[in-house]
Amino acid sequence: MKLIKKLVFAVLCLSLFIGCKNENSEPSQSAAESQNTESTERTGQAFIADDGSKPTVLSIAIGSPDHTTLVAAVQAAQLENALVNAGPLMVFAPTNDAFAALPAGTVEDLLKPENKDALANILKYHVTPGNYSKEFLTKFKKLGQANNQYVTVEVIDGEPMIGGAKILASIPAGNGIVHVIDKVLLPPTE
Numbered sequence: 001m002k003l004i005k006k007l008v009f010a011v012l013c014l015s016l017f018i019g020c021k022n023e024n025s026e027p028s029q030s031a032a033e034s035q036n037t038e039s040t041e042r043t044g045q046a047f048i049a050d051d052g053s054k055p056t057v058l059s060i061a062i063g064s065p066d067h068t069t070l071v072a073a074v075q076a077a078q079l080e081n082a083l084v085n086a087g088p089l090m091v092f093a094p095t096n097d098a099f100a101a102l103p104a105g106t107v108e109d110l111l112k113p114e115n116k117d118a119l120a121n122i123l124k125y126h127v128t129p130g131n132y133s134k135e136f137l138t139k140f141k142k143l144g145q146a147n148n149q150y151v152t153v154e155v156i157d158g159e160p161m162i163g164g165a166k167i168l169a170s171i172p173a174g175n176g177i178v179h180v181i182d183k184v185l186l187p188p189t190e
Helices: 002-023 031-037 056-060 065-075 096-100 107-108 115-124
Strands: 088-095 127-128 142-144 150-156 161-164 165-173 176-181
Touching: 056 065, 056 088, 056 176, 065 088, 065 096, 065 115, 088 115, 088 165, 107 115, 107 150, 127 161
Parallel strands: 088 176
Antiparallel strands: 088 127, 142 150, 150 161, 161 165, 165 176
């Protein structure tokens, strides 16, 4: 009886394999054609359409109407691919209101191409390796950020304050977690 079950299972697996192999037997474009195609679009993991997996930290920001300024900044700094890496990544995502609270002209100035490096440094200051809940963050005094600097963590009334910013919401992502914050974190100047 066990031998029959194993044989049936093997036949099913083989027929499934053959069926899948035959479905994709014709390539849609030759290698020579794909090399000759010039693309003006940016490339990398961030630009691959994927409707089947849990959203990345980047996808969550892109899908949020409260984070359009953050998304524009990420795009201007060309950091999209960094935010779709396997992670885990913990992103502290300032809201549009947090960016609006900066001195007048700050965001516009940072979005200029000549300020790309400064913008990237500020954005990387909002990213930490890891995937920690809001509650777990209360155990830290500081966090190492992606720009090789540290942001302080204070606990006020039982709530973690990240560089003085309050966590408004936390959204799990496929490659980490997004903590929505009410303030733009500015890295210390040397």
